[in-house]
Amino acid sequence: MSVPMFWREIPSRYNLSGSRCTMCGAYHYPARNICPKCRRSGKIEPYNFGGTGEVVTYTVVNTPAKRFEKYTPYILAIIKLDEGPKITAQLVCEPEDVKIGMRVRAVFRKMGESGERGIIYYGTKFVPA
């Protein structure tokens, strides 16, 4: 991921900054410019998620994506945030401790780096709450 691609989404990646539609009350992560329910009649404002939620489903990835080789095996999960939106993120715990429905909370973690001289990617992972 290039520097501008990463940089412009830093608030979302570091702090779970998303959005909320004040017309229908739906929350979005990442932020959306158009509400999927109200579309152009929606009113979007920024919203910072509390960072707590539960595990909807998960897997332990043995054949990693590029740039994740040294973290392998890693736990990839879909987390349902308490405000409603779901998010794909890694879980930091032992694979045998993960259960569907388990409560989790967000933590700030290193997500990898772009070569020896490139940027270091940080972002959000989750741990058992």
Place this chain on the structure above:
Amino acid sequence: MREVAVVGVGCTRFGELWNRSLRDLVVEAGIEALEDCGVGGEEIDALFVGNMSSGQFTKQEHIGCLIADYAGLASFHIPSVRVEGACASGGLAMHQAFLAVASGYYDVVVAAGVEKMTDVSTEDATDALAAASDREWEGFAGATFPGLYAMIARLHMHRYGTTREQLALVSVKNHANAVHNPKAQYRRNVSVEDVLNSPIVADPLRVLDCSPITDGAAAVVLAPLDIASEYTDTPIRVKASACATSTISLHDREDITTLDATKEAAKRAYSMAHISPADVDIAEVHDCFTIAEICAIEDLGFCAKGEGGKMTEDGETEIGGKIPVNTSGGLKACGHPVGATGIKQIVEVVQQLRGEAGKRQVDGAELALTHNVGGSGGTAVVHILSR
């Protein structure tokens, strides 16, 4: 709208074809399709080519032009358009070709699909495929396609009691079908034990749950039904061509185990063809992973939600069963050159409906369905064909 028929089909062998280039492959499939129906290059009004990512796999874009050129058609200046929708690119190319003929704008149209995937390393091919998911909000977290489908599998097993063995049986069946397909990448049987003992890719999915990296191309020739008999004695009617989209990210779906795009495309296709799922004799579905075939037979309405594993275990999707699924060997065993897959599915069902499928022939097949998916279900294309 005019009625549309498939008059000619062609397909290369699928596999790791290191001595063949993208242009070699698609031209071979195209020539085979043209020779199948006796159409000359000068008769082709337009060409639609499904291709996911020639840019990432071979650093070549602009392949609409490239393919028309290397098919020897440059002097005819025919319109040639590349169509992209990740692994549904082939199905979408078929949809565009169908619309072009049905509308009356063009008469003879070629729909092709091609992917040349082995010019890059497995690692780079996997990364290219990840572009079909949401790079920024799934890929950034380390999501891979096996990882995404593994999460579907995990929840399906948790919620419906689908078993690891039932997943394996999809692979076992599709390998058994591929044994009789001379174009297939893996013409050998595997056992449930082989699947369960293969290395874990993303738990609970193992290597033998996953479709492979494949080179290959396929092509079909479409014409208006009322003049189709000029080209072939066995025109196959395209009774429906429908596609639908959903969220690009798996996590944004209301239900992680349901591909809404499949349900919606199928609903539109059944309505267009005036049939119900129970009328379908054979189906080629998008089994990029074993769990994907189980979700597909549910979302297409062949069984109730949650019963795909049992339907597979009961043998209802085998050749000789209630509705044979993936007689070609599917993506799992025939191979999955992503842009070609949607067209290969059409080729397979046309051969079945003509009664030309050899040892994998389903007796009396009259109504066939194809189902092609892009990404984790962001795009789905459904076609219904009949004798």
